[in-house]
Structure formats: C-alpha cells, structure tokens
Amino acid sequence: MELIETPVARKEKSIVNGGHELKDKKDNVPVTPAWTAYEKVAFRFFFIYFLLQVVPLDWKYYSDLLALDWSPLHFSNIFYAARYTPRFFSDVPVLQDWLVIAVIAIIGTIAWGIVERKNKEYNNLYYWLRVVLRYRLAVALLAYGFIKFFPMQMPEPSLSNLNTNYGDISHWKVFSMSTGIVPNYESFLGLIEISAALLLLYRKTASVGAFIILPFTGNVVMSNLAYEGGEYVYSLLLVSFALFLFAYDIPRLISLTSFEKSTLPSRFKPDFKEDWISNGRIIAKSSFVFIFVFFYGYKTYSTYQQEKGYQYPNSKGLVNARGIYNVKEFVYNGKTLPYAANDPIRWKDVVFEEWATLSIRSNQAVNLVTATTEEIFTKDTERNYEFAGITGRHYYNYNIDSANQILKLVNRNGNYPKDQWTLKYDRTTDEQIVLSGTNPNNDSVYVVLERINKKYLLEEAAKQGRRRGLKL
Numbered sequence: 001m002e003l004i005e006t007p008v009a010r011k012e013k014s015i016v017n018g019g020h021e022l023k024d025k026k027d028n029v030p031v032t033p034a035w036t037a038y039e040k041v042a043f044r045f046f047f048i049y050f051l052l053q054v055v056p057l058d059w060k061y062y063s064d065l066l067a068l069d070w071s072p073l074h075f076s077n078i079f080y081a082a083r084y085t086p087r088f089f090s091d092v093p094v095l096q097d098w099l100v101i102a103v104i105a106i107i108g109t110i111a112w113g114i115v116e117r118k119n120k121e122y123n124n125l126y127y128w129l130r131v132v133l134r135y136r137l138a139v140a141l142l143a144y145g146f147i148k149f150f151p152m153q154m155p156e157p158s159l160s161n162l163n164t165n166y167g168d169i170s171h172w173k174v175f176s177m178s179t180g181i182v183p184n185y186e187s188f189l190g191l192i193e194i195s196a197a198l199l200l201l202y203r204k205t206a207s208v209g210a211f212i213i214l215p216f217t218g219n220v221v222m223s224n225l226a227y228e229g230g231e232y233v234y235s236l237l238l239v240s241f242a243l244f245l246f247a248y249d250i251p252r253l254i255s256l257t258s259f260e261k262s263t264l265p266s267r268f269k270p271d272f273k274e275d276w277i278s279n280g281r282i283i284a285k286s287s288f289v290f291i292f293v294f295f296y297g298y299k300t301y302s303t304y305q306q307e308k309g310y311q312y313p314n315s316k317g318l319v320n321a322r323g324i325y326n327v328k329e330f331v332y333n334g335k336t337l338p339y340a341a342n343d344p345i346r347w348k349d350v351v352f353e354e355w356a357t358l359s360i361r362s363n364q365a366v367n368l369v370t371a372t373t374e375e376i377f378t379k380d381t382e383r384n385y386e387f388a389g390i391t392g393r394h395y396y397n398y399n400i401d402s403a404n405q406i407l408k409l410v411n412r413n414g415n416y417p418k419d420q421w422t423l424k425y426d427r428t429t430d431e432q433i434v435l436s437g438t439n440p441n442n443d444s445v446y447v448v449l450e451r452i453n454k455k456y457l458l459e460e461a462a463k464q465g466r467r468r469g470l471k472l
Contacts (some may be wrong), residue, residue: 034120043122044112047129049105050244053098053237054136056084060091069378075146075299076310076376082143082292085234092373093233124270130245134200135288137213137241141197142292144374146300148190151183152309153374158386160351160359162456163324165392172372173389175227181458192216200245201289203269207249213242230372310376311385313355318400318407320430321352325449333443350449351393352433356400357386358409359393366391367415387412396421407435 035043056062061084068077085093088100147153157177161169169177179186192212199209217238224232249265256263272278307314327347330337337346341363348361371388380397387395394416396409405426411419423437423445431451438444 035122040119040122041109041113043126044109045105046244047122047125048108048112049101050129050133050241052101052104053086054084054132058084058086060087073299074376074378075296075303076378078292078296078299079143079147079376082139083234085237092230093237095233097233098237123268127268127270130206130248133241133245134203134206134209137210137238137245138197138200139292140238141193141200141213142296145190145193145197146297147376149187149194150190150300150304151180151186152300152304152311154180154186155309155311155385156180156183156458158312158357159322159324159353160357160386160393160395161390162458163349163351163361164390168390168392170368170370170389171227172229172370175223175229176389198293201285204265207246210242210246214239214246217242228372230370231374310378311383312353313357313380313383313386313397315356315380315397317353317356317358317398318425321433322354323352323451324454325350325352325433325451327447328450329446329448331444331446347447349452350447353386356380356398357395357412358398358407359387359395361393364394366394367413369413369415381410381412384412394419406437 065077065081068080070077086097086101087093088097144153154176157180161173161177166174179189193216196209196212196216199205199212217235220235221232221239223229224235252263252265255261272281303310326349327339330346332345337343339348340346344363346362348363350361351359353359368391369384369388371384377383387393395412396419397412398407398409400407405424407421407423407425409421409423411417413419418440421437421439423435426434426436428434433449433451435447435449436445
C-alpha cells in the first residue's frame with residue numbers, strides 16, 4: 001500500500017526530527033526515515049510474539065467453544081469467545097505459555113532476518129499490529145466490563161456466606177465479597193473498562209485508552225496475586241498489550257513533558273484509496289461495535305434483569321423459608337444427639353436461601369472448591385460461586401415435591417457425588433421446619449429447625465440508607 005504524506009505530516013516530521021526534514025536527494029521530497037537494525041529486529045520479534053498471543057491458533061480454544069450450548073445464544077458464548085489465550089500446559093494460562101511463544105518468536109525473528117534484508121522500515125506492519133492489539137484488548141475489556149457494570153461478576157454475599165466464619169473463607173472469596181457489597185463501585189469499575197475499550201477503537205484516542213488500562217488492569221494483576229486469584233496471567237497479558245500500544249507515543253510524550261519541545265502526534269496511516277478496503281474497514285468496525293458493545297451489552301443487561309446475575313441459582317426455593325435456623329433437636333438413628341462443638345454428625349445450623357439452596361454447618365470436613373477463574377454457567381446445577389472458596393458448610397440444591405412435602409437434596413460440591421438426601425418437611429409454624437428422612441447411608445435423621453430472628457448490616461443499611469444511624 002502507498003502511504004499518504006500530507007503537509008501536516010511533513011511538518012510533524014520536521015518538528016520530531018529536531019527541525020530537520022528528511023528528503024530524497026534525487027526528487028527532493030520527504031521520505032520515511034529508515035529503521036535502525038535493532039529496531040527492525042525488535043519489531044520482528046514483537047510482531048510474531050503478539051500475533052501468536054492474539055490470533056486463535058490453539059485447538060483447545062475451538063474445542064471449548066464447540067462444547068458450549070449455542071442455542072439460544074447467551075452472553076457467556078461471546079464472553080468465552082473473547083477470552084482467548086494460548087494454553088500449552090494446562091486448562092488455564094500459565095507464564096510458561098509465554099516462554100514457548102517467545103522461543104517461537106525468536107526462531108521466527110532469525111528466519112525473517114535471513115529471508116528479508118532489504119526492507120528499510122515496517123511502518124505499515126507496525127500500524128496493523130497496533131490495530132490488531134487495540135481490538136483484541138478492547139474485546140477483553142468489554143467482556144469483563146459489562147459483567148461488572150451490571151454488577152454480576154462479584155455479587156452480594158449469600159445468606160450462607162454471611163453466616164460463615166471468616167476463617168473458613170479463602171482470600172479470593174473475601175476480596176470478591178468485599179467488592180460485591182458495594183455494587184455501585186463495581187459498576188464504576190466496569191464503566192472504566194468499557195470507556196477504555198471504546199477509546200481503543202479510535203486511533204487518535206488509543207493511547208489514552210492504553211494509559212487508563214495500565215494502572216487499572218495492573219491493579220487487577222496485583223489483586224489476583226495478593227488474594228490468590230486465578231487470572232493474574234491473563235490480566236498481565238492484557239497489561240502487556242496496553243504497554244506495547246502506549247509505547248508508541250512515549251517518545252513524543254517525553255519530548256513534550258520532559259524536554260518541553262514542540263511535539264505533534266503521529267498522523268501516519270495506510271492509504272485506503274481502494275473502495276473495497278475502505279468499505280470493508282467500515283463494515284468490520286461497525287460489526288465489531290454492534291456485536292461486542294450493543295449486542296453483548298444488551299445480553300448482559302437482560303441476564304441481570306431477569307435472573308439477577310449468573311453466579312447464584314435461579315430456581316425458586318421453599319416459599320417463605322429464607323433465613324438461618326438453629327438446630328433445636330437432632331435425632332440420628334433413633335438417638336437424640338445433644339449439641340457438641342466437635343460432633344461430626346450433628347448439625348449446628350441450617351440456612352435456606354431465597355433460591356433452592358440449603359446449606360448445613362457441621363463439624364464434618366469440607367473439601368474446598370477453588371474456582372478462582374471467571375466461569376459463566378447457564379445451568380443452576382453448575383453454578384458454584386456461593387460455595388467456592390468456602391469451608392465449614394455443605395451446600396445442597398434441592399427439588400421440591402410439594403404434593404408429598406418432600407425435599408430431594410444433592411450436594412453441590414463435586415467432591416461428594418453420592419451425598420444425596422431424601423427428606424420429608426413439615427412446617428408446623430412459619431418459624432419452624434421439621435425435616436425427617438434418610439442420608440446416603442440409609443441412616444435415619446429427624447431434625448427440628450427454628451428460625452433465628454437475625455438482622456444483617458447490609459440489609460438494614462439498604463433499607464435505611466448508609467448515611468443514617470443503624471441499630472442491630
């Protein structure tokens with residue numbers, strides 16, 4: 001492609017090059033300065049390296065996409081499509097993946113240098129590499145930005161979470177719940193990501209968007225490291241994209257701010273004289289905005305409005321049963337067990353959620369489910385946020401047989417596939433529930449539950465406002 005050389009661009013080159021405009025000796029017209037040898041070597045490496053990080057060549061990526069349910073189209077499909085990163089060693093990205101790509105890039109750089117020696121500059125390729133990285137980074141920010149803007153990624157703690165001892169909660173879960181109790185703040189974080197993504201879509205504001213991402217996503221990296229999150233590698237990859245994009249304007253910024261010299265922005269761009277190229281560019285950009293901004297934004301908003309998010313189950317629980325219940329009486333195989341802190345059999349308390357989840361606190365050990373990467377499940381039985389990162393409680397989802405007043409419980413933790421209960425329920429009063437039936441070992445249980453009239457700071461603050469005095 002030919003390059004457009006406008007009078008403004010010539011003036012800019014004159015200023016940037018210290019007032020000395022480069023001209024061709026024969027035709028006395030401005031020419032693009034040749035790159036130094038180390039600049040060409042560095043570009044060849046980064047060109048191959050970042051393309052391998054961005055272009056989906058990993059078969060695992062397509063295998064995961066095919067495994068998704070695409071009918072009907074859910075926002076999770078777009079989310080997973082937007083979260084590509086090469087994986088050579090495990091199901092989640094690790095830093096060793098970068099090393100493999102770097103080795104391939106080094107080999108490619110050497111081969112490129114041997115095959116091609118005449119090129120004096122790579123301005124066109126540099127431009128298109130920045131375009132690819134801009135849009136790849138924008139996709140990632142939009143994917144996470146909308147699930148924060150409509151506060152779903154880190155929802156408010158469940159009732160079971162609020163009745164779990166602090167020491168039974170992992171660092172990652174503490175961080176997530178601490179953010180979730182301030183949904184407006186979470187929405188603000190999402191707005192920053194969305195705004196930065198939109199700035200990346202336009203060449204003139206791309207550096208501003210990249211500059212915003214560096215401290216914002218850099219903080220995400222540090223938070224993942226500090227709280228043992230599982231996405232520090234992916235967030236660090238996004239930071240590397242932003243750093244490469246921002247580096248394009250660093251020399252001009254240093255010239256302007258540190259040396260206080262007159263500096264103009266770079267106005268280099270390829271020539272789009274051919275109609276098919278110009279029209280194709282407009283169509284591609286419009287399609288991108290429609291899919292990842294309007295359509296994806298609408299889908300996330302729809303999920304937030306209809307299901308109040310994707311982290312907690314959507315199926316309705318026992319009517320008017322939400323609350324924490326004291327275990328007043330516990331009979332096991334016909335024998336009444338008094339309360340004992342170290343008893344592995346007797347229940348300590350039971351929580352009924354608004355949805356069809358029942359959690360039991362006991363002294364029986366719980367194998368921790370980590371789930372520190374962002375996963376979006378559309379089925380209630382797969383949603384594990386409420387018990388991930390939590391010990392001290394066993395979480396069960398249940399089906400209600402209203403006609404026979406029977407609850408069929410299944411342990412949500414995948415480490416206990418056989419932990420299933422069939423319990424008959426009797427609601428003698430609104431504040432009492434009696435459960436009776438058998439456990440997986442056919443041991444009989446009879447439990448009398450009494451609701452505890454407990455108030456929660458989050459709920460009381462929501463009723464009266466955070467600035468008013470509260471009395472619990």
